[in-house]
Amino acid sequence: MPGSTDTDFFRRADMGDTKVGQGDEDDSAQVAQQGFDALFAGKDKVVAGSLQTRAQGMADRILPDSRKAEGHRRMAEPGSADQ
Numbered sequence: 851m852p853g854s855t856d857t858d859f860f861r862r863a864d865m866g867d868t869k870v871g872q873g874d875e876d877d878s879a880q881v882a883q884q885g886f887d888a889l890f891a892g893k894d895k896v897v898a899g900s901l902q903t904r905a906q907g908m909a910d911r912i913l914p915d916s917r918k919a920e921g922h923r924r925m926a927e928p929g930s931a932d933q
Contacts, residue, residue: 851895852881853903865926872931876900 855862856878860871876899888896897907910918924930 851907852876852885852898853900853906855881855899867929867931868926869930869933870925871923874900874902878921919932 853872854875856875860868862864863871865871881898881901883889883899884896888898897904
């Protein structure tokens with residue numbers, strides 16, 4: 851369960867004008883390694899990426915889905931990078 855990762859995803863999805871598309875991105879090699887390690891450790895889930903991404907993953911465990919959905923909507927809304 852990675853956060854925003856340094857790939858071509860946001861460019862290909864035409865999300866360059868969003869907060870998430872303009873924000874900090876986790877290193878793709880680090881995310882891949884953490885996922886690989888989790889797979890071979892038999893883990894069903896892993897929040898991969900930076901310390902900030904992992905902290906957000908911990909907060910997401912206690913936040914209601916409606917609150918998480920609203921936060922994600924604001925970050926992915928077209929034009930949100932300028933706000």
